[in-house]
Amino acid sequence: MKKTVVRVVCAIGQAGQIGLDGRLPWEGNRSPEFVADVARFFDVTRGHVLLAGPKTIASVPDFARADRELVVVRSSMDPEDTLQRFAGRVVFIGGGPPVWDAYARFVSHWDVTRLPYDGPADRWFDARWLTGGGEVARNHRDQ
């Protein structure tokens, strides 16, 4: 049976900042690292499925809407059933944090760029997402 390949590409600031006022905290920064990071995100996800919460999908610019499949996920949707709809494809889980909370256990590859941003944020990266699926190991470690 074909599987869904589940991946994440995201960018964080020096302390794990990921969002501010519904946007990227560093939005509008034209320094090469920031411009390259956005370009790389759209390169890597091209042709694949980008599955994310309503605010994150709304922030995808028009130029990037034609060459990838955008899927808005809601809290009422079962993550496993949702991913199953895309068997045989590569699905990128685009955030925000509640979506990564729910889908982290399915992710086989996290691609995290740490940008030279050290300002405010109201959304933060949670390192527990990286080990989100390991029930057995987690119980073992607690003993």
Ligand SMILES: NC(=O)c1ccc[n+]([C@@H]2O[C@H](COP(=O)([O-])OP(=O)(O)OC[C@H]3O[C@@H](n4cnc5c(N)ncnc54)[C@H](OP(=O)(O)O)[C@@H]3O)[C@@H](O)[C@H]2O)c1
């Ligand atoms: N740095 C990065 O790489 C990066 C990436 C993505 C987003 N961001 C930033 O993050 C912010 C947006 O994220 P956000 O979290 O505020 O809004 P969001 O993208 O709309 O995601 C959160 C929403 O997803 C929905 N959702 C879908 N499945 C869910 C589930 N299983 N469990 C819980 N909720 C689920 C919920 O809405 P309902 O309850 O209404 O369904 C929830 O409120 C922006 O600032 C954006 O720039 C940054």
